[in-house]
Amino acid sequence: MNKLFLEPFRKLATAGGGSRRGARCSTKPLDHNWQFNRPYISAFLPSNGFFSSSVEDSESNQISGKDLSPPLYKTPNSEFKTHNTKVINPKSHSANTSLRPPPSFSSSIRRMTILVPQRQFASEAGTQAISLDSNELVLDGGFINPKSSPNDAGFFAPEINSFGHSFRDYDNAESVRQKTVEELYRLNHINQTYDFVKRMREEYGKLDKTEMSIWECCEMLNEVVDDSDPDLDEPQIQHLLQSAEAIRKDYPDEDWLHLTALIHDLGKVLMLPAFGGLPQWAVVGDTYPLGCAFDKSIVHHKYFKDNIDSYNPAYNTKYGIYSPGCGLDNVVISWGHDDYMYLVAKENGTTLPDAGLFIIRYHSFYPLHKEGAYQHLMNKEDAENMKWLHIFNKYDLYSKSKVLVDVEKVKPYYQSLIQKYFPAKLKW
Structure with a gap:
């Protein structure tokens, strides 16, 4: 066998000297990459122009916006995998502006998104940055809505209002x-x-x-x-x-x-x-x-x-x-x-x-x-x-x-x- 290939392993085996039979597992953390100063599971709202989150879907299509949840502790070698929210498009409209029966379409399918950091191997150089390119449509007045892909519906209804409560919540007497x-x-x-x-x-x-x-x-x-x-x-x-x-x-x-x-x-x-x-x-x-x-x-x-x-x-x-x-x-x-x-x-x-x-x-x-x-x-x-x-x-x-x-x-x-x-x- 190639001596150049075996040499590093030989040195590793002899570096500590003596038998390894009595070796014990260390309880010391491996490195700072595995230490978090806060819980590292975060729930995001459905992506929309008003309460959007910076996430990456399973097809690596990035949707960027303001993250309303507390920031995660970002490790140098972490990536965050999420599931995207899929909805159904309303029927397209013709150019005729006369009144027509409203199209029927299903409600958006909402799910909680869990972000789990996964350790990257050392062979992957550098960090994987989340794109800041916004997948949103900005209308004339600067009003933001998520863009619709061919398989997505247009408007996403958020679950939280601008005060951090549910919409039409009339029972939060503490406010x-x-x-x-x-x-x-x-x-x-x-x-x-x-x-x-x-x-x-x-x-x-x-x-x-x-x-x-x-x-x-x-x-x-x-x-x-x-x-x-x-x-x-x-x-x-x-x-x-x-x-x-x-x-x-x-x-x-x-x-x-x-x-x-x-x-x-x-x-x-x-x-x-x-x-x-x-x-x-x-x-x-x-x-x-x-x-x-x-x-x-x-x-x-x-x-x-x-x-x-x-x-x-x-x-x-x-x-x-x-x-x-x-x-x-x-x-x-x-x-x-x-x-x-x-x-x-x-x-x-x-x-x-x-x-x-x-x-x-x-x-x-x-x-x-x-x-x-x-x-x-x-x-x-x-x-x-x-x-x-x-x-x-x-x-x-x-x-x-x-x-x-x-x-x-x-x-x-x-x-x-x-x-x-x-x-x-x-x-x-």
Whole structure:
């Protein structure tokens, strides 16, 4: 056998001198590569433009973004293997911008990603760096969404909001913001009565407050923060653009849906002095029917015990003053920005499709479109429009983010849509 090959082994055998029969295993760590100053298993959120993580999938396609979990102790010779999240694409849309039935697609498949460091052999020179190239789509306004590969769907719904809680979490009483939200709902549930809503519709249905364009109203929302929203404390114009840009990415041919997202919350100007300075409980928060029993699924239902309608026998049954399948258009819904913006759009002659007006009017009606309550009041037209509301709601709820949209960059696009679907000036 080649002496040059055997020489290193001979020296190794004789280096310690004497027999190796009494040798013992050392408990000393092999080297610093195996020491971690914190647990080295980390759970990541599903990859998305709002709460993304820097990970590498099993095909070595890297998805980079901000890692919201604590940083791992990075050893010089470690690599991190993960599984990628796979979802299914919605059907592609044709160039025709007319209203079409919404495509059906499955929900994203979420899984917890476990990162396990694996020791690299010395023959692999250097470290394997994780790429910083972002696999994300940045729209005109700087709004980020994950890119869709041919086999991936577009929008990823995160599980945690910008405050680190679950979306629409109304039970985290330790949060200062949650206490503000609960107080708003207490006042809302005490004061929203059938007679109050009738008075508000009569007063604001006159549309005699001012005249201005849609975009001017968007700019006014810079002054508004919604205290009923546990997921966001940014000015409302950012929420409008975040929703619109997310939908624009996934439904590029449905321009009416982009515009609907932009204007759906414009009714919140009711809180401004020029519009009467209504208290927030009369403008924001989940909506629900008046004139029939309050469903248990309504957020903070307990406060309805102080609502005078709770003691009116005519309003205390499942149907109350309504009949089965009467249609939501015939149901009195609690007063707020939804109904007001619906009145503004309709009375000013918008050419948005019925589904757009339905979204504007009922997007805060969470007991219906999230909990499934009050379906006995719907008619066939409501059921058809509900398909689009379910699609819209995903973007309305989960696009709330600290990633701000560059307003000036997206302004020309949305102004062109406003010109297409609305008159230059509207009565408010």
